Amino acid sequence: MINKHSATLMIQGTTSDAGKSLLVAGFCRCLVKKGYKVAPFKPQNMALNSAVTADGKEIGRAQALQAQAANLAPHSDMNPVLLKPSSDTGAQVIIHGEAITDMQAKAYHDYKKVAMQAVLDSHARLTSEYEVIMVEGAGSPAEINLREGDIANMGFAEAVDCPVIIVADIDKGGVFAQLVGTLELLSPSEQNRVVGFVINKFRGDIKLLKSGLDWLEARTNKPVLGVLPYLMDLQLAEEDAIQAQQAIDPDDVRLRIAVPVFSRISNHTDFDMLRNHPQVELIFVRQGSAIPACDLIILPGSKSVRADLKLLKDLNWHTDMAKHLRYGGKLLGICGGYQMLGKSISDPTGVEGEIGTSEGLGYLNIDTVLTPQKQLTQNQGQLLLTAPNNVLADIQGYQIHVGQTIKSTSQPSFAKLDSGEFEGCVSNDNQIAGSYLHGLFDSPCALQQILAWAGAETELLQDYHQQQEAELERLAQACLAHLDWQKIEDFILPQLKQNNQRAQND
Known part of the structure; x- marks a missing residue:
C-alpha cells in the first residue's frame, strides 16, 4: 500500500x-x-x-x-x-x-x-x-x-x-x-x-x-x-572530487602538511578540517610530483592498499619520506596509510586483487593481513599521542577497512577507545604514528593536539559538525x-x- x-x-x-x-x-x-x-x-x-x-x-x-x-x-x-x-x-x-x-x-x-x-x-x-x-x-x-x-x-x-x-x-x-x-x-x-x-x-x-x-x-x-x-x-564535504583550494594568510601559516594522492585514495574528506584551518597549508601531492619540504606527511586511506604501496615506491615517494624523516619531520598514516607504514601487508585470499605479500615501509612494528570481513565501526576515546603541550584530547572517528593489524606490545598506542581497545600505534621516538580512525581531525582538541605533535601551536577551531x-x-x-x-x-x-x-x- x-x-x-x-x-x-x-x-x-x-x-x-x-x-x-x-x-x-x-x-x-x-x-x-x-x-x-x-x-x-x-x-x-x-x-x-x-x-x-x-x-x-x-x-x-x-x-x-x-x-x-x-x-x-x-x-x-x-x-x-x-x-x-x-x-x-x-x-x-x-x-x-x-x-x-x-x-x-x-x-x-x-x-x-x-x-x-x-x-x-x-x-x-x-x-x-x-x-x-x-x-x-x-x-x-x-x-x-x-x-x-x-x-x-x-x-x-x-x-x-x-x-x-x-x-x-x-x-x-x-x-x-x-x-x-x-x-x-x-x-x-x-x-x-x-x-x-x-x-x-x-x-x-x-x-x-x-x-x-x-x-x-x-x-x-x-x-x-x-x-x-x-x-x-x-566548505561542504565533497562526494568524490578532491577539493584543494584554500583561503589562508601566508603570514600566519604555522604548519605545512603534504598528502600524497594515491590512485585509489579513499575518504579524503579526512582532510577537510586541515584544508579549512587558517594556520595550516595543506598540499595534495599529485602523481609525478615530489613530496615537498613540509612539517608533516600524511599517508591517506586507499581502496587498493598493496597497489598504492607499489605506486608510492614507483614514484619514489618513499625516498622523499625518508629524507623528510631525517630532517625531523613527522609522518602519520590513516587506515591504508597506517598499514603501509608497517613491515608487511598480506592478502592470502585475494581480497584486494592478486594473492601475495607486500613489504611495507617498515617504520612501525606492525604486520597486516587483509581479510574478507570489513570493519565498520564508529569510535570515540582519548588520544594518547604525546605533544609538547601535554593536552589530553578526546577523539572520535570511524573505521572502514579490511584487514587485521598485529602490533608489537613495545610500541605505544595512538588512542584508547571507550571500548577499552588500544588503537593504532606510535613509534618509540614519537616521530611516526598510524591509526585506523577516519575523521580524527574533526574533533577540535584532537586536531589541535595532533598539530602540536607535528610542531605547531594552533588555534582551537569549532568542530567539523558545527562547521x-x-x-x-x-x-x-x-x-x-x-x-x-x-x-x-x-x-x-x-x-x-x-x-x-x-x-x-x-
Missing part, C-alpha cells in the same frame, strides 16, 4: 559535479525549514568517500551530509547501492550497507536487476517513514551507453514515477547546450517527467542571463526554477532566496494529495 504521506522528487544533472549532491542537501534543509519530514536518497553511488551509519553499515559520504541537512542520522537505506572502484573496470559492490562482492563492469551490468530490487526496497521503506524523499541521480541521465538497465537516473524515476529537476553548472560554460542536449537525448516519457531546470554557480549580473533563460524556457517548454549564485569558499552546519545553513539560505519554492512545492503537494487518495481507496 502506498503511504499517504509520501512524495518523491529527484535531482539529476547534466554532468558529474553539476551540483546534484549540494542541491539535494540544500533542498533537504529548506524542506525541513518548511515543516516537511524529509529524507535523502541516492539509488546508486560510485565513490571512494564513504561513511559509517550508527548500525554499522556503509553509505556514500554525500548521503551522510544530506542526512545531516535533513536533521537525521545516516541510514543504509539512504544509499542502497554503493560502488567503490578497485580498478578502472572493477568495483566493490555494497548493498544495503554491506559489501557483497567485487565485480567487473560487465558482470555488474548483468547484476543491475538484483540491485534495482534493493533500490526499490529501500525507497519503499523510506516512503513509509517520510513525507518527502529527495533523490540524487548519478552522473548524467544522457549517458547513452549506460541507459539499458539504468537504476541511477531515469530508470529509477520511471520505476517510481517521480518528477525530475535537472541541474547544470554554468561555471563550466555551455550551460544552455548542456540542458537542451540532455533533454533531447531522453525518451519522450522521460522528457515529460522533467519539470524544470536549476542553473548552478552563476557569477555576475543576472540581468545579462535573462534573455538566455527566456530562450531556454521557450525552446524546451520547461521552467527555470532558479539560478543559484556561486558560493565562494563553500558543516554553518555551511548547510549558508547553502539553504541561497536556495530559499534564489529558487521558486511555490513551483517546487507544486511538484510535491499533488503527490501527497494523490497518494492520500490512493491510500483511502485501498
Whole structure:
C-alpha cells in the first residue's frame, strides 16, 4: 500500500559535479525549514568517500551530509547501492550497507536487476517513514551507453514515477547546450517527467542571463526554477572530487602538511578540517610530483592498499619520506596509510586483487593481513599521542577497512577507545604514528593536539559538525532566496494529495 504521506522528487544533472549532491542537501534543509519530514536518497553511488551509519553499515559520504541537512542520522537505506572502484573496470559492490562482492563492469551490468530490487526496497521503506524523499541521480541521465538497465537516473524515476529537476553548472560554460542536449537525448516519457531546470554557480549580473533563460524556457517548454549564485569558499564535504583550494594568510601559516594522492585514495574528506584551518597549508601531492619540504606527511586511506604501496615506491615517494624523516619531520598514516607504514601487508585470499605479500615501509612494528570481513565501526576515546603541550584530547572517528593489524606490545598506542581497545600505534621516538580512525581531525582538541605533535601551536577551531552546519545553513539560505519554492512545492503537494487518495481507496 502506498503511504499517504509520501512524495518523491529527484535531482539529476547534466554532468558529474553539476551540483546534484549540494542541491539535494540544500533542498533537504529548506524542506525541513518548511515543516516537511524529509529524507535523502541516492539509488546508486560510485565513490571512494564513504561513511559509517550508527548500525554499522556503509553509505556514500554525500548521503551522510544530506542526512545531516535533513536533521537525521545516516541510514543504509539512504544509499542502497554503493560502488567503490578497485580498478578502472572493477568495483566493490555494497548493498544495503554491506559489501557483497567485487565485480567487473560487465558482470555488474548483468547484476543491475538484483540491485534495482534493493533500490526499490529501500525507497519503499523510506516512503513509509517520510513525507518527502529527495533523490540524487548519478552522473548524467544522457549517458547513452549506460541507459539499458539504468537504476541511477531515469530508470529509477520511471520505476517510481517521480518528477525530475535537472541541474547544470554554468561555471563550466555551455550551460544552455548542456540542458537542451540532455533533454533531447531522453525518451519522450522521460522528457515529460522533467519539470524544470536549476542553473548552478552563476557569477555576475543576472540581468545579462535573462534573455538566455527566456530562450531556454521557450525552446524546451520547461521552467527555470532558479539560478543559484556561486558560493565562494563553500566548505561542504565533497562526494568524490578532491577539493584543494584554500583561503589562508601566508603570514600566519604555522604548519605545512603534504598528502600524497594515491590512485585509489579513499575518504579524503579526512582532510577537510586541515584544508579549512587558517594556520595550516595543506598540499595534495599529485602523481609525478615530489613530496615537498613540509612539517608533516600524511599517508591517506586507499581502496587498493598493496597497489598504492607499489605506486608510492614507483614514484619514489618513499625516498622523499625518508629524507623528510631525517630532517625531523613527522609522518602519520590513516587506515591504508597506517598499514603501509608497517613491515608487511598480506592478502592470502585475494581480497584486494592478486594473492601475495607486500613489504611495507617498515617504520612501525606492525604486520597486516587483509581479510574478507570489513570493519565498520564508529569510535570515540582519548588520544594518547604525546605533544609538547601535554593536552589530553578526546577523539572520535570511524573505521572502514579490511584487514587485521598485529602490533608489537613495545610500541605505544595512538588512542584508547571507550571500548577499552588500544588503537593504532606510535613509534618509540614519537616521530611516526598510524591509526585506523577516519575523521580524527574533526574533533577540535584532537586536531589541535595532533598539530602540536607535528610542531605547531594552533588555534582551537569549532568542530567539523558545527562547521558543516554553518555551511548547510549558508547553502539553504541561497536556495530559499534564489529558487521558486511555490513551483517546487507544486511538484510535491499533488503527490501527497494523490497518494492520500490512493491510500483511502485501498
